[in-house]
Amino acid sequence: MTSITKRCAVCGRFRAYHADDLHCIVCGNDELETACSCGRAFDYALAEEGDIHCPRCGRALRGLPAIIQ
Numbered sequence: 336m337t338s339i340t341k342r343c344a345v346c347g348r349f350r351a352y353h354a355d356d357l358h359c360i361v362c363g364n365d366e367l368e369t370a371c372s373c374g375r376a377f378d379y380a381l382a383e384e385g386d387i388h389c390p391r392c393g394r395a396l397r398g399l400p401a402i403i404q
């Protein structure tokens with residue numbers, strides 16, 4: 336089973352999930368996204384600490400919960 340990096344849109348955390356995982360392991364919400372709103376995959380994000388930004392569109396991806404754009 337290959338794992339892919341998904342981000343929870345509710346709590347903002349990145350984790351390695353399986354392709355068919357639907358729920359955040361931290362908060363339990365089913366708001367996992369597999370890519371940024373610009374389409375950039377999150378494969379770069381797992382190894383990073385602290386606040387990060389999408390390398391393509393510059394969207395802030397960690398820190399405060401980012402339910403809104």
Ligand SMILES: [Zn+2]
Nearest residue numbers: 343346359362
């Ligand atoms: Zn979550």
Ligand SMILES: [Zn+2]
Nearest residue numbers: 371373389392
């Ligand atoms: Zn982006």
